[in-house]
Structure formats: C-alpha cells, structure tokens
Amino acid sequence: MENTILSARQLNLYYGENHALKDICIQIPEHQITALIGPSGCGKSTFLRTINRMNDLIPGVKIDGSLFYRGEDIYAPGQDVTDLRRRIGMVFQKPNPFPMSIYDNVAYGPRTHGIRSKVKLDELVEESLRGAAIWDEVKDRLKKSAMGLSGGQQQRLCIARALAVKPDVLLMDESTSALDPISTSKIEDLAADLKKDYTIIMVTHNMQQAARISDKTAFFLLGELIEYGDTEQMFSMPQNKKTEDYITGRFG
Amino acid sequence: MKRDILAAVADGAMTTHPSRPAGRGSKRRRDTLEFGVKLLFLLCGCVAVGCVLFICIYLIVAGLPAVLEIGITDFLFGTEWAGKQGQFGILPFILTSVAGTAGAVLVGVPVGILTAMFLAKVAPPKAARVIRTAVELLAGIPSIVYGLVGMIVLVPAIQRTFQLASGATLLAAIVVLAVMILPSIINVAETALQAVPREYEEASLALGATHIETIFRISLPAARSGVATAVVLGVGRAIGEAMAIIMVSGNVPNMPESLFAPVRFLTTAIASEMSYAAVGSLWQQALYSVGLVLFLFIMIINVILNVCIKNRKEG
Numbered sequence: 001m002e003n004t005i006l007s008a009r010q011l012n013l014y015y016g017e018n019h020a021l022k023d024i025c026i027q028i029p030e031h032q033i034t035a036l037i038g039p040s041g042c043g044k045s046t047f048l049r050t051i052n053r054m055n056d057l058i059p060g061v062k063i064d065g066s067l068f069y070r071g072e073d074i075y076a077p078g079q080d081v082t083d084l085r086r087r088i089g090m091v092f093q094k095p096n097p098f099p100m101s102i103y104d105n106v107a108y109g110p111r112t113h114g115i116r117s118k119v120k121l122d123e124l125v126e127e128s129l130r131g132a133a134i135w136d137e138v139k140d141r142l143k144k145s146a147m148g149l150s151g152g153q154q155q156r157l158c159i160a161r162a163l164a165v166k167p168d169v170l171l172m173d174e175s176t177s178a179l180d181p182i183s184t185s186k187i188e189d190l191a192a193d194l195k196k197d198y199t200i201i202m203v204t205h206n207m208q209q210a211a212r213i214s215d216k217t218a219f220f221l222l223g224e225l226i227e228y229g230d231t232e233q234m235f236s237m238p239q240n241k242k243t244e245d246y247i248t249g250r251f252g
Numbered sequence: 253m254k255r256d257i258l259a260a261v262a263d264g265a266m267t268t269h270p271s272r273p274a275g276r277g278s279k280r281r282r283d284t285l286e287f288g289v290k291l292l293f294l295l296c297g298c299v300a301v302g303c304v305l306f307i308c309i310y311l312i313v314a315g316l317p318a319v320l321e322i323g324i325t326d327f328l329f330g331t332e333w334a335g336k337q338g339q340f341g342i343l344p345f346i347l348t349s350v351a352g353t354a355g356a357v358l359v360g361v362p363v364g365i366l367t368a369m370f371l372a373k374v375a376p377p378k379a380a381r382v383i384r385t386a387v388e389l390l391a392g393i394p395s396i397v398y399g400l401v402g403m404i405v406l407v408p409a410i411q412r413t414f415q416l417a418s419g420a421t422l423l424a425a426i427v428v429l430a431v432m433i434l435p436s437i438i439n440v441a442e443t444a445l446q447a448v449p450r451e452y453e454e455a456s457l458a459l460g461a462t463h464i465e466t467i468f469r470i471s472l473p474a475a476r477s478g479v480a481t482a483v484v485l486g487v488g489r490a491i492g493e494a495m496a497i498i499m500v501s502g503n504v505p506n507m508p509e510s511l512f513a514p515v516r517f518l519t520t521a522i523a524s525e526m527s528y529a530a531v532g533s534l535w536q537q538a539l540y541s542v543g544l545v546l547f548l549f550i551m552i553i554n555v556i557l558n559v560c561i562k563n564r565k566e567g
Contacts, residue, residue: 052458086460096451099474109459112469158455165459 002029005169005199006051011065013046015058020046022223023065028216033191033200035214035231037207039246042220044203048171050074051201052088053081069169086113089167093174095154097146097161102129102138105146105157109165124164132160133190152183159190163198170194172202176209188213207247211235219243308547315544318537327541333505333516335525335535342542344507348515349549351508352422352497353490356429360490361483363430364437365472368482371438372445373467391435399499402428407500416512420502423511428496433486440485444478445471481560488553492546494519518546 006028013021021043028034036044049055050067053074067074074084086109097105106125115121125142129135134156138149146157155175162170172191176184191200192213204210210217211231218228219240227234227243238244245251277285319327322340330341367387371380403420406427411419448471456466472479494517502514503524516524522539529536 054454054458057454057457082460082462084460085458090455090458092451092455092458094451096449096455098452098455098470108456108469109461112456112459112461112465161455161459 002032004028005030005070006201007068008047009066009068011047011050011067012063013043013050013055014062016060020223021050024225026218026225026228028199028201030199031195031197032215033195033202033213034216034218035210036201036203036218036220037205037210037246038220038226039251040205041222043223044218044220045173047220048173048201048203051169051171052085052090053079054085054090056081086165087167088169088171089162089165090171090173091155091158091162091175094178095151095158097149097154097157099145099147101143102146102149102157103142106160106164109161113165128160128164129157131163131194132156133186133193134160150183152179152186155179155183155187156190159187159194163194167198169199169201172200174203174205177205184209207249219246221246311540311544311547314537314540316541318534318541319544321534322538322541327538328545331507333521335529335538338534340534340538340541342518342521342538342545344505345516345518345521345542346545348422348501348506348508349491349518349546352425352429352501352515352517353487355422355426355511356433356490357483357487359426360430360433360437360486364434364482364486365441365479367434367438368441368445368479369467369472372442373471374463387435387438390431391439395432395493395496396499398428398432398496402496402500414512418502418514420500420514421512422501422508422515425497425501425515425517426511428500429490429493432493432496433489436489437482437486440482441475441479444475444482447478448474477560477563480563481557484553484557484560488550488557491549491553492519494523498523518542518549522546 004027006026008024008026011021011024012019024043024047036048038044046055050063051069051074055061055063063075069084069088073079098108100108103125106128107121110121110124115124126135126139129138134153137153138157141148146154149157155178159170159175176187179187188209191202194200195215202214214231216229217231217234219226219234219238219242221242227238227240229239234243235247238247318340322330327340327342328346329343330339331343332339332341333344367383371383375383402424406424407419409419410416410421410424452470452474453466456470457463461469497517498520501517501520503516503520504514505516505521506513508515521542526536526539529539
C-alpha cells in the first residue's frame with residue numbers, strides 16, 4: 001500500500017461568487033504520477049494551484065475544507081508559504097525561464113534560499129540540469145541567456161529550476177501543451193524518471209498523455225471530482241458514465 | 253480649408269456618379285486627395301525636423317565664434333566668469349550643471365523607482381490611484397512654481413538648518429530638481445514594471461521567493477532597460493531646467509565646491525545674463541556658446557536614451 005502525501009477533505013474554493021471547487025476529497029500517493037484531467041474550466045488547474053497556494057495571489061479567493069500535505073495543514077494560519085512552495089515546486093504551462101543566463105535561472109531558487117557558495121551552486125546547477133535531462137545540451141553555454149533555448153529546452157530548464165530547490169512534490173500545469181511532440185515525449189520520459197524521487201501531480205488536456213504516463217487519474221468536471229482511481233482501471237473500465245464520455249471523446 | 257476640399261470632392265461625386273455612396277468621389281479624385289493629405293502629413297513632419305536642424309545650425313553658427321575667439325580650452329576649462337570684465341570660463345557652469353543633475357538623480361532616482369515599484373507591484377489599487385493622481389499633478393506644475401515654493405520654503409529652511417548666510421545654494425537646487433524629475437521617472441519606470449510578464453513573477457513565487465524578493469530580483473531586472481530609460485529622461489529633464497533653479501541656487505558663478513555654495517548652472521547663466529549683455533558683444537556670443545554646450549549635453553543624453561529604448565525593444 002502506498003503512502004499518501006496529499007489529502008484533501010471537503011475542499012471548496014470560491015472565486016468571489018463562483019464556486020470553482022466543490023467538496024473535493026482526494027488522496028494522492030507518494031512517488032507516483034497523478035494526472036488531473038477534465039475539460040477547460042473544470043477546476044483541475046485551480047486544484048493544482050491550491051496545493052502550493054498560488055491561488056493566494058488572486059484577489060477574492062476563499063477556501064474552506066482541508067488540504068493536508070504530509071499531515072500538515074497547507075492552509076493553517078501559521079503556514080510558511082515560501083517554505084511550502086519550496087517543497088512543492090511548480091512547472092507552468094508556458095515555459096517561463098527568467099530573462100537571465102541558464103546558470104542563473106537554475107541558481108535562482110537556491111540563492112533565494114540562502115546558498116551563496118559557488119562550489120555548492122555549481123554542484124546544484126549541474127545536478128538539477130542532469131535531473132531534467134538537459135545538461136548535455138546546455139553544459140557549454142551555461143552563461144548564455146536562457147531565452148535562446150528552444151521551447152522544449154526552456155521547459156526542461158524550468159523543470160531543472162524547480163528541482164534545484166530540492167522539492168518533494170512537483171506540480172505540472174499542462175507543462176507540455178505548448179510544446180511539439182518530440183519535446184513532449186522528452187518531458188514525459190523525464191516525468192516517468194523523476195517519480196522515483198518526486199511525487200508528480202500533472203494537469204493535462206491530453207488524454208493519451210494521462211493514459212501513457214500516469215499511475216492515478218482524477219477526472220474533474222464543473223468543479224467536482226467525478227472519478228479518481230488507477231489510470232489503467234479508469235481508461236479501461238471507468239465507473240462513471242461522465243468519465244467514460246469524456247475519455248472516449250464524446251465531449252470536452 | 254481641408255473640410256472645403258472634402259466637401260467639394262463629395263459634391264463632385266454626387267453630380268457625376270449619383271449611384272456611388274456619398275463622399276467617396278471618382279478614383280482619380282480620391283487618389284489626388286489621398287496624395288494631398290499624405291503630402292500634408294509629410295510637411296507637418298518636416299516642421300519638426302526643420303526646427304531641430306535650424307536650432308542646431310543656428311547654435312553652432314552663433315556659438316562657435318566666441319569659442320574660437322576665447323579659445324576652446326580657456327572657454328571650457330576657465331574657472332573665472334565675469335562678462336563685464338571679459339572673462340569667459342564656463343567650467344563653473346558645466347560642473348554645477350553636472351553636480352546638480354547628479355545630485356538630483358542620486359536623490360530622485362531611488363525615490364522614483366521605489367515609488368514605481370510600489371505603484372506597479374505592491375500598492376492596493378485605491379492607494380495607487382491616489383498616488384498616481386498626485387504624480388500627474390506634480391508633472392503638471394509649471395517650473396516657475398517649483399522655483400517660487402523653493403524660494404519661500406526651501407531656501408529659508410536650508411539657511412536656518414545649516415546656519416548659512418543664504419539658503420540659496422546648490423543643495424536647494426538639487427532638492428527642487430529631484431522633485432521635478434520624479435514624475436517622469438515614476439511614470440516610465442512604472443510602465444516598464446507593469447510590462448514584466450506575470451509568468452516570471454509566478455515562477456519566482458513558486459520557487460519559494462517572497463513577494464519583495466521577487467520584485468527586486470525578477471521584476472526590476474526584467475524591467476531594467478525601461479528603468480534605465482526613466483533615469484536618462486530624468487537626467488535630461490534636470491540638466492535642461494532653468495526657471496525653477498534660478499530662483500533657489502543663488503546665481504553666482506562659483507565652482508560647486510560644496511552643497512552650500514551659491515552656484516550658477518549652464519541654463520541659468522544664459523537666462524540671467526542675456527538681457528544685460530550688449531548686442532553683438534563677445535559677452536553675448538559667449539552666452540550663445542554656453543547654449544551650444546548645453547545643447548551638446550542634451551544631444552548626448554538623447555543618444556543614450558535611444559540606445560536604452562533600442563535595448564528595451566530587443567530585450
């Protein structure tokens with residue numbers, strides 16, 4: 001039996017009057033890839049962003065219910081949000097490297113968290129870039145601007161940047177949707193590789209992607225969690241009619 | 253005049269082609285009109301270019317003879333200026349203008365940029381609106397009013413605080429200039445900061461950086477060319493200002509040896525002496541030369557500004 005790393009109980013989220021997440025209950029296991037699927041606006045990205053509290057940035061957001069990460073209440077009043085975000089990293093939909101060198105991009109997180117030693121930073125940068133399977137492509141141009149990389153390379157750089165602060169969980173918000181098929185498959189291979197050390201939760205619009213690489217799949221619709229289970233089971237024998245309709249492409 | 257042409261064309265169209273929609277005219281007429289209006293635009297554009305060229309040429313023609321007569325070294329590096337006695341060294345003016353501008357930038361830029369950061373990234377919308385309105389008003393105040401307020405408030409205050417014979421000093425001019433350059437710095441820097449893609453800031457926050465760390469380490473560097481543009485604009489504004497500082501700077505052609513020296517700037521030298529110098533005298537010509545030097549400073553600043561803007565587009 002796997003360990004649960006994240007668990008939501010009756011989690012509700014409102015954007016002003018809009019009830020965006022409705023009574024979400026979910027237990028996400030450690031060292032696996034959990035895919036969140038569903039049509040646009042179903043709340044899957046919103047749920048992802050409640051996990052590292054990125055929704056805090058949006059004015060008028062209200063949350064009730066509970067969300068626990070390793071037994072710790074993410075929304076507890078005394079929560080250290082910056083430390084939480086260090087432990088729960090995020091890769092965004094559009095590759096968003098900072099307009100600085102490749103090295104500085106990766107070193108940004110560690111520097112922010114107080115690592116100054118050049119040797120230590122060099123080590124971390126190499127380790128992270130290797131971890132994101134991009135070291136060989138960029139090792140000779142670490143001091144060059146990250147903006148010169150291709151979209152797929154930029155996204156792997158963003159993964160490296162996220163890895164550099166030694167997170168525990170990696171949230172991926174449609175992280176391959178802006179990429180070509182070859183870059184996408186590289187990121188998928190990378191994700192499959194990373195789950196040894198990290199827990200990955202990914203939002204995806206791509207049904208095949210969810211089926212290919214995830215261990216668990218959660219299907220969201222109109223702010224509700226309709227079905228959640230092992231990916232194999234979900235894609236072969238969905239329990240809910242709506243899941244089946246969505247997976248087989250009848251809507252969404 | 254233009255309206256008459258349009259009306260005439262429209263009338264013509266109505267009589268020759270009653271079926272056409274009113275106001276379009278035949279193709280040839282339309283083409284002529286299009287060409288005519290384009291020509292008008294071009295002429296208007298030429299007015300600006302013409303003025304710059306005229307000023308440029310006039311300043312060189314008017315300013316060069318005195319420089320040649322006095323000698324370029326004596327003129328630029330002479331430390332004594334006494335128009336009546338025929339001494340024309342403008343180093344005190346140059347150094348005062350440089351020192352005054354540098355001082356204003358030193359004070360105004362940090363305040364301006366921090367204000368811009370506050371407005372763009374931190375301030376609650378209501379507070380930001382109030383501050384923005386104040387900044388716009390500040391930009392609209394005529395420079396003579398800055399001078400007046402400086403003269404009746406700032407100058408006596410400096411005199412009392414530092415126990416001086418007179419408060420009309422370089423320091424007073426710097427303070428007035430610093431306030432005057434604030435609006436342009438704030439506006440341009442805020443626009444640049446607003447333009448920083450939200451994704452950069454989100455990425456930084458998601459890595460566990462705090463809001464303030466993100467603003468200083470991501471937003472500000474990402475907006476650096478815009479911020480540089482803001483600084484250069486401020487420099488340009490400060491070095492060209494005359495009216496406000498003539499009233500607070502003491503207007504004595506001293507070297508700017510201390511913050512408490514009464515001084516005279518390039519701009520204020522021209523403004524205060526032009527009406528005393530006899531027409532056609534070397535004195536008057538030397539004042540034209542001062543104008544030429546000032547013009548060169550402004551040109552250099554403009555070149556820097558253009559480089560900044562170009563970098564901004566590329567970056």
